[in-house]
Amino acid sequence: xxxxxxxxxxxxxxxxxxxxxxxxxxxxxxxxxxxxxxxxxxxxxxxxxxxxxxxxxxxxxxxxxxxxxxxxxxxxxxxxxxxxxxxxxxxxxxxxxxxxxxxxxxxxxxxxxxxxxxxxxxxxxxxxxxxxxxxxxxxxxxxxxxxxxxxxxxxxxxxxxxxxxxxxxxxxxxxxxxxxxxxxxxxxxxxxxxxxxxxxxxxxxxxxxxxxxxxxxxxxxxxxxxxxxxxxxxxxxxxxxxxxxxxxxxxxxxxxxxxxxxxxxxxxxxxxxxxxxxxxxxxxxxxxxxxxxxxxxxxxxxxxxxxxxxxxxxxxxxxxxxxxxxxxxxxxxxxxxxxxxxxxxxxxxxxxxxxxxxxxxxxxxxxxxxxxxxxxxxxxxxxxxxxxxxxxxxx
Amino acid sequence: xxxxxxxxxxxxxxxxxxxxxxxxxxxxxxxxxxxxxxxxxxxxxxxxxxxxxxxxxxxxxxxxxxxxxxxxxxxxxxxxxxxxxxxxxxxxxxxxxxxxxxxxxxxxxxxxxxxxxxxxxxxxxxxxxxxxxxxxxxxxxxxxxxxxxxxxxxxxxxxxxxxxxxxxxxxxxxxxxxxxxxxxxxxxxxx
Numbered sequence: 294x295x296x297x298x299x300x301x302x303x304x305x306x307x308x309x310x311x312x313x314x315x316x317x318x319x320x321x322x323x324x325x326x327x328x329x330x331x332x333x334x335x336x337x338x339x340x341x342x343x344x345x346x347x348x349x350x351x352x353x354x355x356x357x358x359x360x361x362x363x364x365x366x367x368x369x370x371x372x373x374x375x376x377x378x379x380x381x382x383x384x385x386x387x388x389x390x391x392x393x394x395x396x397x398x399x400x401x402x403x404x405x406x407x408x409x410x411x412x413x414x415x416x417x418x419x420x421x422x423x424x425x426x427x428x429x430x431x432x433x434x435x436x437x438x439x440x441x442x443x444x445x446x447x448x449x450x451x452x453x454x455x456x457x458x459x460x461x462x463x464x465x466x467x468x469x470x471x472x473x474x475x476x477x478x479x480x481x482x483x484x485x486x487x488x489x490x491x492x493x494x495x496x497x498x499x500x501x502x503x504x505x506x507x508x509x510x511x512x513x514x515x516x517x518x519x520x521x522x523x524x525x526x527x528x529x530x531x532x533x534x535x536x537x538x539x540x541x542x543x544x545x546x547x548x549x550x551x552x553x554x555x556x557x558x559x560x561x562x563x564x565x566x567x568x569x570x571x572x573x574x575x576x577x578x579x580x581x582x583x584x585x586x587x588x589x590x591x592x593x594x595x596x597x598x599x600x601x602x603x604x605x606x607x608x609x610x611x612x613x614x615x616x617x618x619x620x621x622x623x624x625x626x627x628x629x630x631x632x633x634x635x636x637x638x639x640x641x642x643x644x645x646x647x648x649x650x651x652x653x654x655x656x657x658x659x660x661x662x663x664x665x666x667x668x669x670x671x672x673x674x675x676x677x678x679x680x681x682x683x684x685x686x687x688x
Numbered sequence: 689x690x691x692x693x694x695x696x697x698x699x700x701x702x703x704x705x706x707x708x709x710x711x712x713x714x715x716x717x718x719x720x721x722x723x724x725x726x727x728x729x730x731x732x733x734x735x736x737x738x739x740x741x742x743x744x745x746x747x748x749x750x751x752x753x754x755x756x757x758x759x760x761x762x763x764x765x766x767x768x769x770x771x772x773x774x775x776x777x778x779x780x781x782x783x784x785x786x787x788x789x790x791x792x793x794x795x796x797x798x799x800x801x802x803x804x805x806x807x808x809x810x811x812x813x814x815x816x817x818x819x820x821x822x823x824x825x826x827x828x829x830x831x832x833x834x835x836x837x838x839x840x841x842x843x844x845x846x847x848x849x850x851x852x853x854x855x856x857x858x859x860x861x862x863x864x865x866x867x868x869x870x871x872x873x874x875x876x877x878x879x
Contacts, residue, residue: 312697
């Protein structure tokens with residue numbers, strides 16, 4: 294296998310065994326991207342320049358190999374290519390597919406100072422709007438436009454030209470189905486995973502969401518015939534919809550440039566999307582900043598997510614077609630307060646035996662436990678209460 | 689000895705060896721008295737150090753520490769002991785699938801066995817398989833049989849409760865939710 298010449302000397306990799314390129318976001322932005330923008334030479338040329346439009350994700354691996362050690366992620370510089378000469382949108386289409394932004398951009402801080410932004414993108418095969426989602430994920434880092442240091446270093450006036458450089462990291466989303474099924478991977482071993490591997494809860498949630506989506510599709514029809522009383526129509530899309538938060542959340546996948554989405558589409562979203570919110574304080578400060586938002590909502594929101602998962606688990610073991618509404622434009626989740634009292638009652642009567650009534654397979658136990666540890670760590674200030682009704686809520 | 693700063697690499701390179709690399713490039717060379725390149729993992733005497741004492745003594749990278757030790761069944765430290773959990777796990781070579789090492793998982797308990805209290809400190813202890821490789825080597829080289837079982841290499845880390853280690857480099861749970869919401873949305877033009 295030919296080694297990356299730039300990082301090897303006489304065919305020998307200059308990266309000693311055991312060492313990997315695993316930069317922090319700060320290193321990527323502050324060291325590598327800033328050097329790139331300033332035309333400074335970068336040691337060993339570890340991060341190469343790539344034309345994103347000409348390379349498929351599976352080809353990038355070969356181009357961006359560092360030394361001979363096995364890699365799970367790959368780094369490159371890319372110059373953003375404008376989709377239209379006059380617009381601000383970036384062309385991220387390749388021969389085989391396209392990169393589509395998901396979620397919201399994340400602010401990157403260094404010593405509590407903003408240094409840049411991170412955009413998350415997913416690769417779809419085919420052409421929009423009929424692309425097929427793949428497991429390839431890209432994190433695209435750009436320097437903050439307001440970085441004062443950058444402006445100083447570029448005082449000559451070339452700033453406008455250099456703004457198009459980004460540093461990217463691509464990786465394949467981890468798929469945990471195999472490890473969950475593996476006999477070696479006992480529940481004890483699951484605890485022993487090295488930090489190199491991704492935390493279990495991510496894979497578990499991914500799996501849950503994946504299966505949720507699947508069962509949703511299957512169950513839409515029966516749901517339509519048999520409208521379950523559990524999911525009440527929301528009383529109204531409450532006052533906060535006016536503040537822009539609702540809008541922000543619902544349109545998250547596209548929100549990168551709010552102007553780009555058509556007003557009519559947004560209006561439809563209010564009617565067609567499930568009423569489904571998450572607490573944002575721990576994750577995305579940009580959302581929290583963009584709207585005044587009552588943080589007490591957090592508990593209720595997690596209860597909503599919780600209920601979705603509960604429904605899903607039940608649909609696995611038995612009937613329960615409720616979940617279908619997750620995908621069904623005509624049905625909405627009840628506003629969380631509708632069921633809160635009910636849940637609390639169930640919690641009190643059942644908290645002692647909650648662990649025993651899970652579906653019997655070990656895989657599910659793992660998933661549940663992991664999901665809870667995730668939720669719990671995210672909630673911090675709230676009690677464990679709303680989580681414990683998992684085993685029986687909705688029966 | 690903290691960090692891998694003695695290896696002259698640009699920012700962003702870190703000592704994150706795979707199990708196989710740890711066994712092949714470090715433990716095996718140690719056991720056969722060959723010098724390790726780079727020689728970054730120090731010898732620590734048995735298990736006398738509590739895990740939180742490893743800072744500055746073992747090779748530290750991120751929240752992980754690496755060191756060689758002589759193999760022993762007595763894993764008692766100043767303030768506690770390491771207790772084996774789970775079964776040994778074979779380390780197989782990616783090239784030919786041959787078993788090249790054995791990985792043992794241990795958890796640190798504070799206090800005296802068996803009444804200690806469990807901590808979040810985890811150890812992966814790697815050893816070379818007995819018999820197989822040593823016998824083949826002694827046949828081919830004709831040298832005296834090398835005792836491969838003498839050395840182990842250990843990776844110690846404190847398991848974080850939230851699993852936030854990869855927060856920057858993996859998809860967060862929220863990202864996963866967004867991803868799944870994308871499916872509900874009609875796919876729009878890439879922007």
